[in-house]
Structure formats: structure tokens, C-alpha cells
Amino acid sequence: MDTITVRNAVLEDAPRILEIYSYYVKHTAITFEYVVPTLKEFQIRMKNTMQKYPYLVIEQSGQVQGYAYAGSFVRRAAYDWSCELSIYLDRNARNCGLGRRIYDALANRLKKMGILNLYACIGYPQTEDEYLSKNSQQFHAHLGFQTVGLFHNCGYKFGRWYDMIWMEKIIGEHKADQPPVQFFR
Known part of the structure; x- marks a missing residue:
């Protein structure tokens, strides 16, 4: 049986993480970045x-x-309780539960920090094509996210x-006397 582990990334993971990300830059409109960093x-x-x-x-x-x-989410103090999330899986590791598992772990860590609102900025095709489908929107909706804005x-x-x-x-929970976020260390 495969062992699945979610852990904090370290800089030594960067080559593999970049390998995963580079596929999306080169072959998809999931990221709007043009050049692999x-x-x-x-x-x-x-x-x-x-x-x-x-x-x-x-x-x-x-x-x-x-x-x-x-x-x-936005670099102003009043937005400290909100953050934007990003997720990328190896193109051969999709649709097997890994996305939910890592996103749940991320949300749990953020909640412990005092984060209240999670946001995802998602490329969305008017018509699905070989570069972009509606999978990311569907994945997020399955995890309880709701669409709150559309930019044409x-x-x-x-x-x-x-x-x-x-x-x-x-x-x-949003409170009148909200405690400050304890940023990750």
C-alpha cells in the first residue's frame, strides 16, 4: 500500500515542485504565467x-x-484574516484524492493561525479546450468553495x-473583537 504524507515543504523540494509547475506553465492556461521561473x-x-x-x-x-x-489575499492589514490558496498536482496524480488531502491539511493549518476566509483565483474557460477545463472550479466547489466573482x-x-x-x-467565525492572525513560522 502506498504511504501518503503531507508535510511542510523545504527549499530542497524546489526542483521537484518546479518540475510539477513547469508542465502547467508550458501546456495549460491553469496558470497565466508564460515563462517557467x-x-x-x-x-x-x-x-x-x-x-x-x-x-x-x-x-x-x-x-x-x-x-x-x-x-x-491583499497586502493590507485589514485583510490579514483572508488568504489566497494555490495547488498543483503532478499531471499523473490527479483524480485520486491527493488534492483534497493536501488542501484539507492546508486549511487546518490556516484555521489554527486564525485565518477565516480562503480564496482561490481560477482560470475559467468560456468553452473548455485543450489548455483549460472547468476541473479546478469543480474541485473547489466539491470542497465547499463558492464562486463569488467572474472577470471576463x-x-x-x-x-x-x-x-x-x-x-x-x-x-x-468572524467576531467584533477578532484576535490577530498568528502567522506561520
Whole structure:
């Protein structure tokens, strides 16, 4: 039986994580990034994220199969209780429960920090094509996210225009005297 582990990412995971991400940059409109970042640039991104938020990997039989992380929703103090999530799985590791498992682990860590609102910014096709399907929206909806915004023709990649949606999931109680977020260390 395969052993599945979710753990905090370390910078030594960057080559494998970048390998997973590069497929999406080169072959999909899931990310609107055009050029695969260098390993050094990717490590800097990871390090910056890990200063405040969890950055997780999921391993199956010792091999990293995906990663998920949180980041600032908007860089203003009043938004500290909200964050944006990102998830990428190896293209051969989708539809087997790993996405739910790592996202649940991420949400649990964020809730312990005092985060209340989770957001996902998702490329959304007007018509599904070989670069973008509605799978990400469906995955998030299955996990309890609701669509709260639609931006028309805001992403251009592979000679095509794509919409973008925002999805939201509330994971905590909003109070009049809200305690501060305990950022990840």
C-alpha cells in the first residue's frame, strides 16, 4: 500500500515542485504565467511565502506528487484574516484524492493561525479546450468553495482569452473583537 504524507515543504523540494509547475506553465492556461521561473526564482518565491504562510507538499511512497500554499489575499492589514490558496498536482496524480488531502491539511493549518476566509483565483474557460477545463472550479466547489466573482476575458494565453473566477470558503467565525492572525513560522 502506498504511504501518503503531507508535510511542510523545504527549499530542497524546489526542483521537484518546479518540475510539477513547469508542465502547467508550458501546456495549460491553469496558470497565466508564460515563462517557467528559474530554480533560484522559484526558491525565492517559496522562501517569501514560508515567512508567513504554510507551504505544503504531498508525498506518495516518498515521491512529491503535489504542493499547496497560501499567500496574502491583499497586502493590507485589514485583510490579514483572508488568504489566497494555490495547488498543483503532478499531471499523473490527479483524480485520486491527493488534492483534497493536501488542501484539507492546508486549511487546518490556516484555521489554527486564525485565518477565516480562503480564496482561490481560477482560470475559467468560456468553452473548455485543450489548455483549460472547468476541473479546478469543480474541485473547489466539491470542497465547499463558492464562486463569488467572474472577470471576463482577463487572461490571454496560447492566443486565446480566458475568464477568471474567484471562489471563497469561510473556515472561521468572524467576531467584533477578532484576535490577530498568528502567522506561520
